[in-house]
Amino acid sequence: MPLLPALPFSVTIDQVLLGQGANPAVIRTRRPRLLSAAERALAEGLSLLTPRALYRQLRVEAIHHERIVLEGGYTLSGMLVTRQLAGAESVVVLLCTVGDDIEKQSQHYLESDPLHSLALYGVGSAAAEALSIAACRYFSEQAHREGQMTTIPLSPGLEGWPVGRGQPEIFQILDGAEIGVELLSSGVMRPVKSVSLVLGIGKQFDPSARMCDLCARRESCTFQSHDA
Numbered sequence: 001m002p003l004l005p006a007l008p009f010s011v012t013i014d015q016v017l018l019g020q021g022a023n024p025a026v027i028r029t030r031r032p033r034l035l036s037a038a039e040r041a042l043a044e045g046l047s048l049l050t051p052r053a054l055y056r057q058l059r060v061e062a063i064h065h066e067r068i069v070l071e072g073g074y075t076l077s078g079m080l081v082t083r084q085l086a087g088a089e090s091v092v093v094l095l096c097t098v099g100d101d102i103e104k105q106s107q108h109y110l111e112s113d114p115l116h117s118l119a120l121y122g123v124g125s126a127a128a129e130a131l132s133i134a135a136c137r138y139f140s141e142q143a144h145r146e147g148q149m150t151t152i153p154l155s156p157g158l159e160g161w162p163v164g165r166g167q168p169e170i171f172q173i174l175d176g177a178e179i180g181v182e183l184l185s186s187g188v189m190r191p192v193k194s195v196s197l198v199l200g201i202g203k204q205f206d207p208s209a210r211m212c213d214l215c216a217r218r219e220s221c222t223f224q225s226h227d228a
């Protein structure tokens with residue numbers, strides 16, 4: 001299966017704080033210790049990342065009411081994928097990971113330095129998300145050169161595509177072992193700092209679509225200004 005070339009991506013302090021579930025604006029004004037911890041973790045954590053991205057691009061064979069049939073007989077099912085991928089000529093199925101070294105280092109500091117442990121956890125989350133955004137940009141630019149466009153990225157867990165259904169659908173298409181990622185029966189991926197998603201490629205999609213509008217946490221989430 002194809003691997004993406006090494007993609008440039010960067011991680012900011014604000015992304016590390018978001019990766020810890022913290023509000024960067026609040027932390028910057030009220031919690032300088034957390035800010036220092038994020039800076040230290042980012043300096044240490046970047047060398048612990050082993051970014052890899054695996055994908056397949058499959059032609060869309062048919063779209064039914066709640067099921068999309070892809071080349072090879074693979075299927076994606078549910079209202080989310082059929083609505084968002086309507087009009088797609090092909091679908092990119094993508095799996096990204098930054099490996100498990102940063103998670104292990106976070107665990108290592110859990111008891112002796114919990115602040116550092118949490119900040120390393122945030123670096124891993126931010127890096128996995130940044131890598132997936134860079135990968136989506138790669139396909140978006142490629143589609144643009146061919147006179148096409150991409151949908152927003154759709155990950156299992158968004159409303160209408162539960163993790164228990166979406167993750168097995170992705171892992172039946174991609175062999176995660178090729179980049180060291182396994183899917184547990186709980187639907188969680190190992191390493192946890194991994195992202196799975198699909199992208200539709202075609203000529204016409206709603207340009208105003210936003211991932212936040214499909215997220216089950218949108219009513220309570222205060223971070224909707226980030227890249228989602």
Ligand code: SF4
Binds near residue numbers: 213215216221223
């Ligand atoms: S509402 Fe948007 S920013 Fe908040 S968790 Fe969901 S996708 Fe992320």
